[in-house]
Amino acid sequence: xxxxxxxxxxxxxxxxxxxxxxxxxxxxxxxxxxxxxxxxxxxxxxxxxxxxxxxxxxxxxxxxxxxxxxxxxxxxxxxxxxxxxxxxxxxxxxxxxxxxxxxxxxxxxxxxxxxxxxxxxxxxxxxxxxxxxxxxxxxxxxxxxxxxxxxxxxxxxxxxxxxxxxxxxxxxxxxxxxxxxxxxxxxxxxxxxxxxxxxxxxxxxxxxxxxxxxxxxxxxxxxxxxxxxxxxxxxx
Amino acid sequence: xxxxxxxxxxxxxxxxxxxxxxxxxxxxxxxxxxxxxxxxxxxxxxxxxxxxxxxxxxxxxxxxxxxxxxxxxxxxxxxxxxxxxxxxxxxxxxxxxxxxxxxxxxxxxxxxxxxxxxxxxxxxxxxxxxxxxxxxxxxxxxxxxxxxxxxxxxxxxxxxxxxxxxxxxxxxxxxxxxxxxxxxxxxxxxxxxxxxxxxxxxxxxxxxxxxxxxxxxxxxxxxxxxxxxxxxxxxxxxxxxxxxxxxxxxxxxxxxxxxxxxxxxxxxxxxxxxxxxxxxxxxxxxxxxxxxxxxxxxxxxxxxxxxxxxxxxxxxxxxxxxxxxxxxxxxxxxxxxxxxxxxxxxxxxxxxxxxxxxxxxxxxxxxxxxxxxxxxxxxxxxxxxxxxxxxxxxxxxxxxxxxxx
Numbered sequence: 001x002x003x004x005x006x007x008x009x010x011x012x013x014x015x016x017x018x019x020x021x022x023x024x025x026x027x028x029x030x031x032x033x034x035x036x037x038x039x040x041x042x043x044x045x046x047x048x049x050x051x052x053x054x055x056x057x058x059x060x061x062x063x064x065x066x067x068x069x070x071x072x073x074x075x076x077x078x079x080x081x082x083x084x085x086x087x088x089x090x091x092x093x094x095x096x097x098x099x100x101x102x103x104x105x106x107x108x109x110x111x112x113x114x115x116x117x118x119x120x121x122x123x124x125x126x127x128x129x130x131x132x133x134x135x136x137x138x139x140x141x142x143x144x145x146x147x148x149x150x151x152x153x154x155x156x157x158x159x160x161x162x163x164x165x166x167x168x169x170x171x172x173x174x175x176x177x178x179x180x181x182x183x184x185x186x187x188x189x190x191x192x193x194x195x196x197x198x199x200x201x202x203x204x205x206x207x208x209x210x211x212x213x214x215x216x217x218x219x220x221x222x223x224x225x226x227x228x229x230x231x232x233x234x235x236x
Numbered sequence: 237x238x239x240x241x242x243x244x245x246x247x248x249x250x251x252x253x254x255x256x257x258x259x260x261x262x263x264x265x266x267x268x269x270x271x272x273x274x275x276x277x278x279x280x281x282x283x284x285x286x287x288x289x290x291x292x293x294x295x296x297x298x299x300x301x302x303x304x305x306x307x308x309x310x311x312x313x314x315x316x317x318x319x320x321x322x323x324x325x326x327x328x329x330x331x332x333x334x335x336x337x338x339x340x341x342x343x344x345x346x347x348x349x350x351x352x353x354x355x356x357x358x359x360x361x362x363x364x365x366x367x368x369x370x371x372x373x374x375x376x377x378x379x380x381x382x383x384x385x386x387x388x389x390x391x392x393x394x395x396x397x398x399x400x401x402x403x404x405x406x407x408x409x410x411x412x413x414x415x416x417x418x419x420x421x422x423x424x425x426x427x428x429x430x431x432x433x434x435x436x437x438x439x440x441x442x443x444x445x446x447x448x449x450x451x452x453x454x455x456x457x458x459x460x461x462x463x464x465x466x467x468x469x470x471x472x473x474x475x476x477x478x479x480x481x482x483x484x485x486x487x488x489x490x491x492x493x494x495x496x497x498x499x500x501x502x503x504x505x506x507x508x509x510x511x512x513x514x515x516x517x518x519x520x521x522x523x524x525x526x527x528x529x530x531x532x533x534x535x536x537x538x539x540x541x542x543x544x545x546x547x548x549x550x551x552x553x554x555x556x557x558x559x560x561x562x563x564x565x566x567x568x569x570x571x572x573x574x575x576x577x578x579x580x581x582x583x584x585x586x587x588x589x590x591x592x593x594x595x596x597x598x599x600x601x602x603x604x605x606x607x608x609x610x611x612x613x614x615x616x617x618x619x620x621x622x623x624x625x626x627x628x629x630x631x632x633x634x635x636x637x638x639x640x641x
Contacts, residue, residue: 057554057634078558085556096551096638100252113556115238157555 003066004164004196005031005054010063010073012049012219023049024060025219031198033164036191038207039200041216048169050216051200055088055167056080068164085113089158093170095150097142097157103129104138107157114161128156132186148179155186159195166190169200184209242561246568260537261577263530264614268581269588270523271610272602276589278516279606280599285512289505295468296368296501297475299327299461299482302494318486318495321445324461326485331477333470336364339458341448347441348413349401356397358414358441360448368464376408376423384444387451392423394438415452419443471502520606524613530577531617538570538625549629550637559630566626567619574618578611585610 012024023046031037041047052058053065056072059080065073072083084090097106108125116124129135132152142150151171158166168187172180188209191197199210207213215223250257301318324339341360346353362384365371371378379390391412398407407421428437449455465474475498482496542549549562586602593600 052635055554078560081553081556081558081561084554090554092638096547096554098548098551100248109552110555112238112241113552113558113561 002033003030004033006066008064010060013061022219034194036197036210038210038213040207045216046219047216056083087164089163089166091154091158091168091171093173095154099142102139103153107160110161124160128160132156147175148182151183166195166197242564246572260533261573263533264574264577265581267527267530268578268610268614269585272585273588274519274523275606276600276602278519279601282512283601284599285508295465297463298499300497302496319458333466333474335466336368336464338365338368338462341459343453345415352401354400356439360445361442362445368462372426374424374426378423379444384446387446389419390422391419392442394425394440395427396436396438398424531621534570534573535621542625542629546637546640549632550634553634563626563630566629567622570622571618574614578614582607
């Protein structure tokens with residue numbers, strides 16, 4: 001299987017006054033196509049920074065990040081925006097839907113920035129809504145939906161452009177148990193149909209759903225466990 | 237494709253907060269309205285003044301008596317009585333490129349017909365006055381050279397005089413008394429209406445110059461001589477020739493001051509034209525300041541809206557909006573405000589200008605140029621003052637923006 005993500009020697013350094021702080025301090029990571037990865041770690045571990053870099057919202061200070069074989073660490077803001085648009089789908093903890101747009105319009109928004117025509121946009125958006133079984137809520141505003149439904153709309157938006165990676169940042173953090181179950185069910189279904197999913201969470205229960213669990217601590221990957229193989233790569 | 241989507245987005249976001257949008261727009265509306273209304277007033281003043289001058293005739297030189305200068309004491313213009321009918325004849329006969337010469341003498345008299353009487357200005361003129369003033373006769377005839385030569389007691393009256401003395405009777409052929417002597421009315425003028433100074437130009441009685449001089453006013457001089465030059469570019473030449481001729485005729489020694497004045501209406505017109513244009517520009521500029529203030533209002537509100545919508549911007553960036561996508565979105569919003577405000581302002585401004593002319597009894601001129609200029613300026617204001625907030629929005633870091641509460 002081809003590597004979707006190839007990260008080598010990535011560091012993210014911040015200047016705090018005269019001191020330099022490393023949010024990421026030498027990370028190497030390979031993610032294959034179709035993998036379902038849970039990214040774990042306590043707050044302040046560098047897990048969010050890693051996710052931002054993986055999601056092309058941020059660039060590494062040092063090191064190389066190849067996404068689908070393309071080096072992206074040196075790209076401009078606009079080039080990164082185009083990659084986020086076509087190659088990456090985001091799901092956030094607090095849904096981040098635009099409150100004044102209907103579900104369908106929210107889902108169609110990435111296609112707007114891709115420059116697609118109205119017909120094509122709406123059919124892509126409707127297909128994505130069907131995948132999360134919300135086609136009957138297409139004309140509802142986010143305010144008229146439950147938390148679980150809103151997150152399903154957000155997932156539909158993330159998968160509408162058929163991205164290479166689906167990134168979910170604590171997608172069930174604001175949901176009750178029942179909705180959490182529904183959302184995780186959707187992720188498992190997407191995984192079965194071949195999507196590459198990176199799930200950021202600090203809840204071990206949620207991480208169980210993934211095939212592979214990666215633990216980040218103090219800016220480094222300290223553990224990388226794949227389910228099904230008893231092999232535990234304990235790095236530190 | 238993307239651009240039309242951005243237009244729709246901007247339209248919706250303006251519609252989502254109608255009161256705020258309207259209040260922001262109000263600055264532009266007031267600005268454009270006042271530019272159009274004030275410029276129309278300025279141009280109305282200009283038109284009035286220029287009409288007045290051109291009504292005196294085009295290519296016109298006016299010869300007036302000069303001021304007295306005896307023992308170093310200078311009197312008012314016209315305080316010496318030096319111009320004569322002969323001077324006028326000499327100008328006509330001896331100077332080239334002169335098409336008409338019209339000397340006049342004036343006085344205010346009580347005019348009586350039957351039981352009716354009316355106080356009006358009686359002007360002594362020669363037949364060329366008709367051409368120079370572009371007068372038209374409603375009925376009857378104007379008097380002839382012969383009437384002037386033999387000092388006939390004939391009169392041509394304006395419609396106001398006719399209405400006051402005769403009501404519905406046709407005045408032609410009737411006899412009126414001016415200062416105790418009877419005059420036969422041989423013609424009635426067409427109405428010329430009010431001059432912009434509020435003078436009734438129809439309240440006049442015209443009689444032959446010689447009759448006025450000798451039988452009515454009792455003078456030998458004329459009050460002024462209007463000279464119409466045949467071609468505009470001969471004005472200066474004719475003017476200096478008239479000056480030379482009159483100095484010669486009045487035997488003024490070299491170095492002594494003229495006892496007359498030759499005024500050039502074209503140069504007066506040019507001067508008035510440039511000064512009224514200045515006034516119009518000044519009015520427009522003052523109104524333009526309010527438009528700039530409106531622009532600052534747009535900038536202010538758009539900045540607030542960028543801050544308020546930081547999260548929205550973060551979401552849009554996360555799903556793939558580029559710098560120019562976000563920039564355009566906010567720029568379109570501010571431009572939309574100024575364009576719609578500009579269109580409303582033009583509508584109100586045109587109505588206001590018409591209201592001023594209707595109810596304020598004041599001439600206003602609405603020009604396409606002032607409409608185009610104020611609309612263009614409003615558009616510019618919207619883009620210019622939208623630029624800063626739009627850049628601020630487009631430069632937001634998506635990670636920071638998504639974290640914004």
